[in-house]
Amino acid sequence: MPGTVERWGLSTDLAVLDRLVQVRGRSIVDVGCGAGALARSLAERGAAVLGVEPDPVQAERNRDAPETDGVRFAEGRAEALPVDDGAVDGVIFGRSLHHVPEAAMRPALREAQRVLGSGGFLYVLEPVMEGAFSAVMKPFHDETEVRRQAREALAESAPLFGSVREIHYEVERRFESHAAFVDLFSGLSYNSYGADAVRSESVKRLFEAGRTEEGDYAFLQPMRVDLFHTERE
Numbered sequence: 307m308p309g310t311v312e313r314w315g316l317s318t319d320l321a322v323l324d325r326l327v328q329v330r331g332r333s334i335v336d337v338g339c340g341a342g343a344l345a346r347s348l349a350e351r352g353a354a355v356l357g358v359e360p361d362p363v364q365a366e367r368n369r370d371a372p373e374t375d376g377v378r379f380a381e382g383r384a385e386a387l388p389v390d391d392g393a394v395d396g397v398i399f400g401r402s403l404h405h406v407p408e409a410a411m412r413p414a415l416r417e418a419q420r421v422l423g424s425g426g427f428l429y430v431l432e433p434v435m436e437g438a439f440s441a442v443m444k445p446f447h448d449e450t451e452v453r454r455q456a457r458e459a460l461a462e463s464a465p466l467f468g469s470v471r472e473i474h475y476e477v478e479r480r481f482e483s484h485a486a487f488v489d490l491f492s493g494l495s496y497n498s499y500g501a502d503a504v505r506s507e508s509v510k511r512l513f514e515a516g517r518t519e520e521g522d523y524a525f526l527q528p529m530r531v532d533l534f535h536t537e538r539e
Contacts, residue, residue: 312472329353335397336356337397337418339357355377358380396428399429415466419466423536472530473530
C-alpha cells in the first residue's frame with residue numbers, strides 16, 4: 307500500500323471519483339450496487355455500467371425498477387462476477403467491500419483483477435469508522451471489525467495490481483429529522499439490525515448532538531479511497 311496519503315478535506319463521493327477517474331466511454335462493474343444510485347450516476351457521466359447486487363431482496367427491486375440508459379443490473383456475488391475475463395475497464399466497490407464475508411474478500415479482489423482489462427482500474431471506497439456519524443451508527447451497527455477485515459484484505463491483495471493512490475476526505479451526512487434517519491437505515495434489507503435498534507433512545511441522544519442552527523442534522527464521516535490500476539501491455 308502507498309506510503310503517501312492524500313488528504314482532500316470536505317468533499318463528496320462523486321466529486322472525488324470525478325477527480326480520480328474518467329468514466330466516459332468505459333465499461334464499469336459496480337460491485338454491491340445497492341439500489342443503484344452510483345451506477346446511475348456513472349451512466350450519466352457516459353459509462354456503461356453493470357450493477358451487481360448479492361442481496362436477493364434488493365436485487366429483485368433493481369430488476370423491477372424503471373430502466374436507466376447505460377445501466378444493467380444482475381444478482382451475483384463479488385467473488386463470482388457475471389463478467390468475462392478482461393472484459394471491463396473499471397471495478398468499483400462503493401462502500402461495499404466490508405459487506406463481503408471475510409472469507410470471500412480476497413477472492414473478490416482476485417475476481418476484480420480477473421475481469422479488468424489492461425489499463426483498467428479498481429476503485430475501493432470505504433467509510434472510516436471514526437467521527438461524529440460513526441458515533442451515531444455504532445450502537446446499532448458497529449462495523450469496526452468488518453472494516454478492519456476489508457483493510458487487511460485490500461493490503462494483502464495490493465500486489466495483484468499496479469500503481470495505487472490513497473485518498474482521505476470527509477463527507478457531510480445531513481438529515482431533516484431523526485425520523486428520516488430511521489427511515490433510511492431501517493430500509494436497507496442487506497443489514498441485519500431492526501428498526502427498533504435504529505430508533506432507540508441511546509441512538510436518538512447521539513443523533514441530537516448533530517442538530518444545526520437551521521434545525522436539521524449534520525454529521526461528518528471520514529472516507530478513504532484506494533485506487534489501483536492494472537498494468538498496460
